[in-house]
Amino acid sequence: MSQYVWTRDLQGYGGSPPHASWPGGARVAVSLVLNIEEGAERSVLVGDPINEPVYDKMTEIVGAPNLHMLSNFNYGPRAGHWRVVELLDRYGVACTASACAQALEATPWIAEDCVRRGYEVACHGYRWAPTATLSVAVEREQIARSVEIIRRICGVRPYGWHSRNPESLNTRRLVIEEGGFLYDNDSTEDDLPYLIKNSGREHVVVPYTADNNDMFMQRPEGFYLPRHLAEYVIAAFDRLYDEGANTPKMMSIGLHSRIIGTPARISALEMILKHLTSRQHVWFATRVDIARHWRAKFGRTA
């Protein structure tokens, strides 16, 4: 194997994070992320070597399409999406739709709906598949194609990028090289964004969350009951809210319409939104707003 070149920063803000100075003196910035992946997942049906295995998986099917898995995914755009967005609207919170370009191609009405509701549409890769092993050429082409598709369907290009993890060693470089992205989420390593300054531009890394995520409602190490997910997320919020008296942070909440959008699970989102919107000094922000704020505050031009 070749040698890998990668600089890992284990220090970050070294225990002294900057004051985020969120708008309105907010104590915490909350970023709700609605992932749109359905139609972009792997399936033997469309020529992939495997069927997507990440779901309430009853049976692994090798060498034939798994129609059950596809049906579980179908639930997202057909039924779950509408339940989730109506709830977000009811609480009037900002949302970033993190969309696989291929999923938007398959469900353009979902794209339209997100745009109509004023969501930011960010790019979650071309397909919902890890990019860790892609060659540079393929990855560069996928990034460009994804931007074009989202621009065509949504009328505006994406400013944020998020690979289905894990990304490759080249992803960030290629995303910056593309030229139009302000930020990426390919990181779970901090509670605050940071700038990549030596990129010729000021690219913002806006950390995502490996923990406040409805994905854990279908994983063995996660939560079966809605109130358990809600309790976990609310605890995270409360802690950051306390810390925010001196050192405001940001918080991401990852959602999927095929998961949180079922009748058995949706109440978790309502419990979370009810709690978060009951507090003062909370900035519900899209990720691009957070990235712009960070550049304005801490960038060269700040």
Add this chain to the structure above:
Amino acid sequence: MTYTWTRDLRGYAGAPPHPQWPNGARIAVSVVLNVEEGAESSLLAGDTQNEVLYDMLSSVQDVVNLSMASNFAYGARAGYWRVADMLDKYAVRCSVNACAVAFEQNPVLAADCARRGYDIVAHGYRWRSHAHMDVVEERATIGKAVETIGRLTGHRPVGWQTRSPAGLNTRRLLIEEGGFLYDSDTTEDDLPYLIDLGDRDYVVLPYTSDVNDIFLQRAEGSRLGRHFSEHAIGAFDWLYGEGATSPKMLTIALHGRAIGRPGRIGALEAILQHIRSREHVWFATRGEIARHWIQQFGKYGR
């Protein structure tokens, strides 16, 4: 290998029809009791592997697994009767998702289902996915299942559900067989939908990956009966709320070997007690829901 399969990610696109359930019901509740015991995979029955979906303490694949066989047998011998009595106590007529071989191996149970007036749905010949079956084998399997269930219960099934996943040919073969009104080989929606066959209507009646007692024995579920009932009641309450303007259906999936244990049956009672305490609930069999849907929305009448 190229596959032909049209996937519908749109469905009712956020504007589902009003189902006009009988008597102005806000929700249709379909209780499904799966009878699979005796039809599961086992080296004992000449299969190449033992069934693995269970509270599995040790996986045995090189020899017959008598413990697994015994765990399943509990469902047929003891669990079924406890569940059936509980359903009677709350005057709920369920749909029995019956594998033909499970009925063949336990004709007393088959006769009991018929005697109680349960709606008998064909759940395959054996408890096996059809994902890898060739057309000839699958056609024969469907025919054998219909014949066996008809012989043992006196009723030919008009509904079908494959142990997931179904194959790409399953629905076409069910339609071709001629006697089926509907299948439940989907989890993609909260409402049924129709397929226009040119001379009759065919109903797709969604099943649930969500409210299913199988999660009492899975790592991503919960061991506690009251967690299962809370999960199910949460789903009911949410749909009941939506039902004020947009009624849906709720499927509650049960298995004698899972919910039929003394430590778990209380969950079913809690669920039924809660749902029975609400007005405007239509407890319906799947056959009744399919016929209602055809009456309400069908092109050809029935």
